[in-house]
Amino acid sequence: MTPPTRLPATGERSGAVLARLQLMVTRKLDGLLQGDYAGLLPGPGSEAGESREYRPGDDVRRMDWPVTARTTLPHVRRTVADRELETWLAVDLSASLDFGTGRWLKRDVVVAAAAALAHLTVRGGNRIGAVVGTGAPVPDRTGRWRGGAPAAGPGTLLRLPARAGRKEAQGLLRAIAGTQIRPGRSDLGALVDMLNRPPRRRGVAVVISDFLAPPQQWGRPIRKLRVRHDVLAIEVVDPRELELPDVGVLPVVDPETGELHEVQTADPGLRRRYAEAAAAQRAAIAAELRTAGAAHLRLRTDRDWLLDMVRFVAAQRHARTRGTTR
DSSP states (O other), X not given: OOOOBOOOOSHHHHHHHHHHHHHHHHHHHTTTSOOSSSSSSOOOOSEEEEEEEOOTTOOGGGBOHHHHHHHSSOEEEEEEOOOSOEEEEEEEEOGGGSOOSSXXXXXXXXXXXXXXXXXXXXXXXXXXXXXXXEOOOOBOTTSOBTTSSOOSSSSEEEEEEEEESHHHXXXXXXXXXXXXXXXXXXXXXXXXXXXXXXXXXXXXXXEEEOOOSOHHHHHHHHHHHHTTSEEEEEEEEOGGGTOOXXXXXXXXXXXXXXOEEEEETTOHHHHHHHHHHHHHHHHHHHHHHHHHTOEEEEEETTSOHHHHHHHHHHHHHHHHHTTOOO
C-alpha cells in the first residue's frame, strides 16, 4: 500500500504545495466549469429570462402562467443567474480528518476541495469566506487533558470573512491549511449554524466533513441553511472506514479520544459486521443529506478527487440544463 501523501500545514513548503495544488486545479477546471455564478454551480438566479416548455422535475413555482394560457402548454420562466454573490465554506477539521490510508490524508482532501471551490468562485467578483472547526482537548482515562488545557465550548470555531479576489482566496486557503487539528471533535451542527448567523443573501454554502458526527447533530442546521442557499455537502471518506483488511491483529487508535484498541482482522465475521455497520452509517448520512435537500458529493482518499469533482459538477450542470436540480 502506498503511504498517504501529506499536505504540510505551515511554512514556505505549505505555500509551495498550495501553489502546485492551485495549478493542478486550474489546468483541470479552466474552460470546463464557470466560476462567475453563485458558487460552484450556476445558481437559479432571480432575474426573469425566457420561457420554455415545462419538463418533469421543474420547479412549479416558476410556472409562466400567461405563456401557458396562450399556448395551452405548460411553460416555466427561466431565470438569469445572479452574479457577484457569496460562497461560504464550513470546513470540519476534527481529529478524525487527520487520517488516511490511500493516496491522501482526509485532511488533504478537505484542503484540496476547498482550493477547487475557491478557484471556481473567485472570478467575476464573487466573494468566498469560510468557517473552520477543529476539536477541543479531551481528557484521557486518568483525567488529564490531551492537547493542552480545556477549551471553552465544543471545539475551536474560526470565521474567515468573505472577500473577493484571488489574493484573498489564497490567504483563506493558507489559513485553512495552517489550522492545527486538535484532539476531540468539533460540533458540526454549531459549525453549520455559523453560516446561518447572521442571515445572508442567497448564495452557495458548502459543508466539507467526514460527517461522522450523529446525523441528528447536523441535519437540522443543514435543513435550515437550505432554506436560503444552495447547499453542497462534500463527504470525505477513507477506504478503511468502509472495510477492514485481513492483516491479523490491528492496533487502532481513536484520534478523537486517544483510546487504543486491538482488532483481530483475521476474523471474517468481524470484517463482515464492520462492513455492514459502515454501509449502514454511510446510508444514514446520505439519507439525512437527501432529506435536507443538499447536493451530495463523496470524495475518497484512494481516488482522483479532482476527477470525481469534475464529473459531479458536470452532471449537476447537465441536470440544471435539462430542468432538474438533482
